[in-house]
Amino acid sequence: FCSIIAFAVETLPNLSKSTRKFLYFFEIFSVLIFTGEYLLRIYAAKKPMRFIFSFFGCIDLIAILPFYLSFGLDLRSIRVFRAFRLFRSLKLVRYNMALRRFYLAITIAKEEIVLFLIATFMLLYLASVGIYFFENEAQPEKFASIFDSLWWAVATMTTVGYGDIYPITVGGKIFTFFILLVGLGIVTVPAGLVASALSKARGMQESNASNPEE
Structure with missing residues (x-):
């Protein structure tokens, strides 16, 4: 948790040299702790290779790998590698019952x-193809291709509706109306799936707690 906070602090402008130095050594300390934990888990695992390629094994590796890759290469300046440190937050799943339940629900x-x-x-x-054929001639600068239309499709189907791109033709407006109806269903489906799975996961955890010998 402290490592995640330190990651956020690093983004503050005008940090003093001493603060940056402290954060750097704190990062080294954190990585050493995580590395020791990772190696001990591999050593203690009945099937080490299975742990290495498991969900938690991959999370543990991704959390420390960018630091070691930075030796010889200045990967710290590459934001995507620095962002990998956020994977450390997923390590909390292992120690929190509610988070473990959520992980179990996703697995179910x-x-x-x-x-x-996929759907x-x-x-x-x-949706991108449809709006492209309706709006391309009327707004070639906004719907220049199906790939450009994809932004409109994402904003519309997720019911975000930024308003930067919108249809002006009658056909495009009617098409958008039906896409919005579909979008309402798309937003609610994942919530139902996860809620049902969480209920099953809770039942499984309570069953395991009441029958530990099994």
Whole structure:
């Protein structure tokens, strides 16, 4: 948790040299702690390779790998590698019952979630194609291609509606109306899946707690 806070503090402007130096040594200390924990878990695991490629094993590795890669290469200046430190927050899942329940719920509903994501991406593509054919001639600068139309599709289907791109043709407006109706369903489906899975996960945890010998 402290490592995550330190990551946020590093983004503050006009930090003193002493503060940056402290944060750097704190980062080294944190990485050493995480590395020791990672190696001990591999050593204690009955099946080390299985742990290494497990969800928590991958999270533990990603949390420390960018630091070691920075030796010889100044990867600290590359934001994507610095952002990998945020994966350390996922380590909290291991120690919090509620977070573990959420992880278990995602595992239970993973097939339904994958199917939902596939269907969502297909609908996004179809929405992009549809609005492109309706609006391309009327607004070639905004709907220049299907890829440009994809931004409109995402903003519309998620019901965000930024308003920077919108249809002006009659056909485009009617098409948008139906896409908005579909978008309302898309927003609610994941909530239902996760809520149902959380209920099952809670039941499984309570069952395991009441029958530990099993």
